[in-house]
Amino acid sequence: xxxxxxxxxxxxxxxxxxSGCFILRRAKDGTEKKMGLxxxxxxxxxALHLVPRVLNYFxxxxxxxxxxxxKFVTSVTMTLFYLxxxxxxxxxxxxxxxxxxxxxxxxxxxxxxGLCLFPQNGWIENKGGLTWGILRNVPFVVLGAAVCLxxxxxxxxxxxxxxxxxxxxxxxxxxxxxxxxxxKVPMLGMxxxxxxxxxxxxxxxxxxxxxxxxxxx
Numbered sequence: 001x002x003x004x005x006x007x008x009x010x011x012x013x014x015x016x017x018x019s020g021c022f023i024l025r026r027a028k029d030g031t032e033k034k035m036g037l038x039x040x041x042x043x044x045x046x047a048l049h050l051v052p053r054v055l056n057y058f059x060x061x062x063x064x065x066x067x068x069x070x071k072f073v074t075s076v077t078m079t080l081f082y083l084x085x086x087x088x089x090x091x092x093x094x095x096x097x098x099x100x101x102x103x104x105x106x107x108x109x110x111x112x113x114g115l116c117l118f119p120q121n122g123w124i125e126n127k128g129g130l131t132w133g134i135l136r137n138v139p140f141v142v143l144g145a146a147v148c149l150x151x152x153x154x155x156x157x158x159x160x161x162x163x164x165x166x167x168x169x170x171x172x173x174x175x176x177x178x179x180x181x182x183x184k185v186p187m188l189g190m191x192x193x194x195x196x197x198x199x200x201x202x203x204x205x206x207x208x209x210x211x212x213x214x215x216x217x
Contacts, residue, residue, distance in 0.1 A: 002057040005193075009050045012196055016043025019203050023210050031091030035206040038084040042199060045077025068126030075116045075136065079109045082143050085168075085202075089150050092209065093157060105143055112139040133179050144172050160209040164202065171198035 020040030027033040049070030056063040086105055090097055115121075115136040122128040152165035174195035182188045 006054045006057055008193065008196075009054055012200060013043050013047050013050060015200065016040070016046070016203055019043075019207060023206055026210055028210075029091075031088055032210045034084050034088050034091065035209060038081055038088065039203045039206055041077050041084070042081050042203070045074050045081075046196075048073040064126040065124050068123040068128075071126070071128075072116060072121070072123040075140075076113055079112050079140060079143070082140075082147050083109050085164075086147050086150065089147070089154070092161065093154055101146075105146060108139040108143040108146075112136060112143065115139070130180070130183060137176075137179050141172060141176065144168055148172075158209070160205050160212075164205055167198045167201045167205070171195050174198070 016039055020036050020038075020043060023036030023039060024033060025036075027036055049067065052063045052066035052070055055061075056067070083105065086102075089095065115132075118132065120129070120132045121136065122132075148165050148168040150165075151161060151168065155162055155165055174191040177188050178191050178195075
């Protein structure tokens with residue numbers, strides 16, 4: 001199991017980071033640059049959690065602090081990722097910005113990050129409790145649901161992002177059980193694998209958008 005999971009994690013991180021760099025280099029406008037930045041943030045943020053996890057399989061050392069801090073960083077970068085995904089939606093579909101919606105999404109993101117900063121999360125000890133695990137994820141889930149709904153409304157538009165709403169929905173469907181029940185049922189942690197696949201598919205959508213697909217309504 002350790003070889004399969006570790007290999008998958010390494011390949012995912014390489015794919016995310018290299019895809020982000022490729023998209024940024026190929027980007028023709030601000031929206032495409034945001035796609036590249038989103039992929040890059042996704043890969044680099046997850047690396048701070050996944051690299052210690054992989055090393056923990058092969059090196060006899062205490063990685064608890066590194067794993068905990070990595071989870072904190074990932075919590076922040078994932079929040080930024082969804083803000084960028086919203087910004088990509090605005091630019092890609094040439095939507096007029098709803099300032100109230102933008103402020104609401106930023107408020108959710110700030111609340112999420114703010115809750116992550118509380119010491120009760122136990123990042124250093126890598127032993128966060130269920131209560132704070134739920135608290136810090138409530139605004140995150142609402143943020144994700146809003147972004148999911150926006151892409152769902154445009155699902156009949158450009159082929160590159162046709163299923164983006166589904167990838168977002170499924171990523172949270174796999175993520176929530178881990179937050180709620182992984183401490184009591186460790187096997188639920190395996191759901192992070194299909195969750196990661198959803199993020200890979202999001203990055204593939206970015207690649208399609210900047211390489212092959214034409215923007216059509």
